[in-house]
Amino acid sequence: MATSTWTEKDPMVSATDVHKSFGDLEVLKGISMDVMKGECICIIGPSGSGKSTFIRCINALNPINAGSILVEGQEVNDPQLDKLELRKKVGMVFQQYNLFPHKTALENIMMAPLKVLKQEKSEVEARARDLIKKVRLDGKEDSYPGELSGGQQQRVAIARSLAMRPDVMLFDEVTAALDPETVKEVLVTIRELAEEGMTCILVTHEMGFAREVANHIYFTDRGIIVEHGPPKTFFTKAKDPRTKEFLSQIL
Amino acid sequence: MSARHRIPGITATATTDLPVLKPFNAKASGHDDIGFCRFLANLSPQTIFLFVFVVALWPIAALAQAKYTLGDAFDALWKWIPFLVTKGFALNILISFLTMAIGTFAGVLLGLWQISPNRAVRKFAWAITQTFRNSPWLVLLFIVMLAFPFEVSIGGLTIPIPDWMKAVFGLSLPIMANISEVVRGAIQSVPTGQWEASESLAFSRRQVLWQIILPQCFKRMIPPWMNWYAILTMATPLVSLLGVEEIVTLSRQAMEGEDNHPELLIPFYGFCLVIFFVYCYPIARWTISLERKFSVKL
């Protein structure tokens, strides 16, 4: 590990001119953003604008072609990168929950701390039970993912990521696959996290939620950041015509 | 940009195909109705010839000193091929045809019994199906071979039953049981709404079955039926164990006729492998194309 001079006052995540292509298709054409500790960032934009790709790059699930992403001062685009170190710091929740269907809710949460971090079982279990309570799923510890609703599964997935005690949480359209009734329970969980000071980066279509919870909103289209700003000004005083058109369609 | 007008969760309903587990596509076992044909059809035709070629080449070095060369063995095979095909393989095909005919007839009957409204009939058909599906083909062959008389007399007329005919009966049993399962599965794959709808239109059970349900699932049964035909054809060499003079038995006799040189074994058995492949491969391709065609329409 290169010794970094990163301090808590520097950006938690700092992306500079990130480029990413899938074959001939250039998905990210120079994305830059800084996320400070404790901030909650929402990335919005039409489908195919590259927002999901971008947050997957933060977690090194997709390698980037050019530019740089620093997570706590550590370069993600480094071939020597210790992915384990990065992923201990960065938790990620997916649109499709991606729970392990052969493990109970509790086992899903405990698996990574036990197997990856090799932590002590009794301690991990106590923490996992606390997390289950935190996401309001008391009594569902021993249910299998297939026996839970979408919203419940997604909350287990959030708890599973939190069990690694990350510094940053990435949420990739976590409510897009849910029924309208269960969207709310997941958003409540995320909002509580943000309020507790967790650094969150969300890709979302929930404009109401973004407006209430986010510190800063980024609008992406066709691989670039078109416009960004705090929610108050962003939603009412958008300057770029593309932003205006997008907002007019959904608000 | 049209994508802008469809924003999942906002301007359109959120769509999802939850990737909890993708469908299990084993090309291997009974789970896939036409697994055997699917596998066979996916082969490149060269593969097996290549394999036989490699296997044939490998021992040549070891045999180089021997007087009787592999070349002589192939000459001998060449001489015997017309006999092996017209007398031996033709019987394999005849056995497969007759077995399939008997097995299908009995299997359809048994399959229909399996969905009978009468509980006793259903249980009986189920037990028969499971018994013959789960016993080794060879055991069934031996039993039929011994249990059947050499001849039957019907009203003073004595009809001899040749060994190969007995083999047909023996092979028909497992085919019957498996076709029974195909029929049951196909009928049960028709949504129950079809039964309810037709019953509410005052069709009798028999009418529902023959005029509404079976026409719908007939096409669905053809690919698995052909798959079983291919498996059956591959199983016909079993009857050589009972002395029926099909291709494997005749190959053995031919090798004896050529003084049993060990060099003969690879060409002769290799030829058996190739001829079965050549026969089954087009059937497999056809099965796959039918399956594709029917699955689009259904």
Place this chain on the structure above:
Amino acid sequence: MLQAIQDYFRELYEANPSWNFIYIYDPVQAQRVLDGLLMTVWLSVVCVILSVVIGVVGAWLQGSPVRWVRAIVQGYIQFFRNTPPLIQLLFFYFALGQFTPKYSPDGWLEVPIISNVGWAIISLSFFAGAFNVEIFRSGIEAVPESTKEASESLGMNRLQTYGYVVLPLAFRVSLPALNNNLVNLVKTTTQAIVIAVPELLYQLVSIYNDYSTAQNACMVLMFVVYIGLVGILVLTMNRWERAMRIPGYGA
């Protein structure tokens, strides 16, 4: 008690000459049946184990980056699945058996290193193994990429992802097909008779060749034992399948 049973069958034979249950009262024949049964069970167990090992190794090799390794595995699968197992047995024992080295235990007799039982085990294991490769590979492919990504984003390395998530899931998914194939393998062991492996079918056939009056009795035993063996196997496998089912998925 045993004496009474034996006497009963001896009398039965005297009264009905076509029902000679010779293996019940003649210890020599009883021993033959027992030997045959043991050989059948031994053949089945060894072949089941070897074929599963072949399946796992083959599925692993199929994912190899080296092209010719994949080609060899593919060629192996295609050959063994595509030809009658009976001819495979003949081919292995007679055609390939003549090229294996021989040794001389007493300086007089020439014994091949691989006996007919050995060839039966090799041939049948490779036969069933070819199906197992496909079954395991399909099982691994049924685990979605996103589930692997989820475990990666929890900091698991490739080995952990496979060990804790992919393989346990793949195994559960493959189990029904695997069981089908193993049942089929046990049925196929009867074909080893073609190279004179003294399994149950072989022994029973030789008994009624020696004692033609025992024909009916041998047939009855043949039928009962094989139905019983396969039945026990199917029942155990089904129970195991149910126990290993992933809760909430499938029927």
